[in-house]
């Protein structure tokens with residue numbers, strides 16, 4: 001298990017991010033916690049707590065399943081022990097990133113994402129046009145025994161290249177929200193993740 005945020009790793013992360021790439025870290029959290037998070041995501045889905053994800057922001061928000069077909073629920077502190085453990089881990093990562101990369105990340109927003117079989121998310125950037133706070137995107141996958149033929153890869157386009165990342169349980173992927181074009185290829189079975197954004201203070205927001 002490698003949950004320590006070593007200086008070596010943070011340095012390598014800084015280089016990769018500066019180059020506009022994706023940073024992949026396997027076994028970011030213990031398998032037992034990943035399984036609890038997967039169970040929690042399935043339970044919330046079964047309870048009807050996840051809603052079809054919208055694209056855009058504010059008044060321009062709309063559900064477009066031809067663009068993205070996942071269902072999501074935003075996390076709040078205190079919802080469950082396992083999501084609180086995840087939020088704490090992401091906050092430790094936020095502080096480590098601020099210490100070593102001087103990113104000035106102020107907070108972290110995140111949601112469960114549930115892609116039913118057949119769902120996908122077309123190519124996009126994560127930063128909104130009218131809100132520049134999202135700085136680093138972080139996706140943690142919760143899928144035990146995922147095979148490449150199950151589809152559902154995260155496809156990134158770093159520097160015009162194509163890079164496919166298999167959504168394996170415990171794998172964390174980080175990239176710059178304003179820079180990296182990416183998409184989720186159609187999944188052939190249920191695909192679970194926790195997706196979030198480290199945010200900076202917005203321009204003109206005090």
Ligand code: OGA
Nearest residue numbers: 121126139154184193195
């Ligand atoms: C997103 C997204 C990637 C993934 O939710 O914005 O691009 O691999 N997710 O789930």
Ligand code: MN
Nearest residue numbers: 124125126182
């Ligand atoms: Mn995205």
